[in-house]
Amino acid sequence: MRTDAVSNHYCHFFDDAAFHETERPGFRRRVITGEHLQLCFWRIAGGATGSYLHHHTDHEQLGVLVRGQLDFRIGEPDELERVVLSAGDCYLAPRDVWHGDSVFIGDDEFGECWILDVFAPPRDDLRNQDTLGTR
Amino acid sequence: MRTDAVSNHYCHFFDDAAFHETERPGFRRRVITGEHLQLCFWRIAGGATGSYLHHHTDHEQLGVLVRGQLDFRIGEPDELERVVLSAGDCYLAPRDVWHGDSVFIGDDEFGECWILDVFAPPRDDLRNQDTLGTR
Numbered sequence: 001m002r003t004d005a006v007s008n009h010y011c012h013f014f015d016d017a018a019f020h021e022t023e024r025p026g027f028r029r030r031v032i033t034g035e036h037l038q039l040c041f042w043r044i045a046g047g048a049t050g051s052y053l054h055h056h057t058d059h060e061q062l063g064v065l066v067r068g069q070l071d072f073r074i075g076e077p078d079e080l081e082r083v084v085l086s087a088g089d090c091y092l093a094p095r096d097v098w099h100g101d102s103v104f105i106g107d108d109e110f111g112e113c114w115i116l117d118v119f120a121p122p123r124d125d126l127r128n129q130d131t132l133g134t135r
Numbered sequence: 136m137r138t139d140a141v142s143n144h145y146c147h148f149f150d151d152a153a154f155h156e157t158e159r160p161g162f163r164r165r166v167i168t169g170e171h172l173q174l175c176f177w178r179i180a181g182g183a184t185g186s187y188l189h190h191h192t193d194h195e196q197l198g199v200l201v202r203g204q205l206d207f208r209i210g211e212p213d214e215l216e217r218v219v220l221s222a223g224d225c226y227l228a229p230r231d232v233w234h235g236d237s238v239f240i241g242d243d244e245f246g247e248c249w250i251l252d253v254f255a256p257p258r259d260d261l262r263n264q265d266t267l268g269t270r
Binding site: 008012034035036039062094116120 | 143144145146147148149167169170171172174176195197199201209210216218220221222223224225226227228229230232234251253255256
């Protein structure tokens with residue numbers, strides 16, 4: 001998956017070392033922050049636990065499934081129906097929309113679920129995870 | 136790649152019919168527009184031509200490679216160096232940064248290059264391609 005990488009200020013090459021562990025075991029992420037948007041690239045071990053239902057009052061969130069599957073809830077907190085997303089599926093959570101309570105199903109190659117979360121505007125609490133500062 | 140899709144207002148399942156041809160042969164896209172960001176999911180046939188160097192004066196652009204490879208230029212227009220991105224690589228083009236002049240290399244499964252472009256704020260010229268209106 002590595003390319004013939006050249007140094008380029010605007011490009012961020014896939015790099016296993018750029019994914020940082022979080023406080024939740026099995027959850028690794030890489031954050032890239034721009035002016036108006038912020039990418040949070042998740043690599044989550046299949047079966048990892050710790051997802052809870054939450055919402056963002058000031059941030060819109062787009063999520064795209066790249067590997068594995070995400071079995072989660074999105075909508076009203078008392079909505080019981082679960083949704084299963086696979087590679088190529090996505091969700092768009094406007095501000096204040098509840099989502100989470102997720103079960104992560106790993107893919108065949110890495111045993112991981114890869115989710116590209118994009119926040120707009122960027123979240124201040126993720127900036128300290130930003131990989132730009134360590135490049 | 137299809138899931139056991141249930142109807143959900145916030146989820147957008149992978150659907151071949153949701154990708155629309157553009158004026159450039161070999162370029163299909165699906166657009167999903169939010170309040171602060173907009174996803175343009177590209178499926179571009181390997182070898183498709185028509186990419187030119189351009190920039191966006193009012194929009195930040197994140198691009199993530201999902202399948203295939205993108206051999207392109209990003210930076211100053213007189214910068215000759217090309218960059219090759221593969222699956223898992225991404226670029227972040229701030230406003231006014233030139234990019235394009237792209238060569239698209241298809242993947243083994245579809246013969247396509249899949250790029251997730253996310254614009255913030257949303258581009259008005261892409262709203263008429265929005266799949267939300269046709270769901």
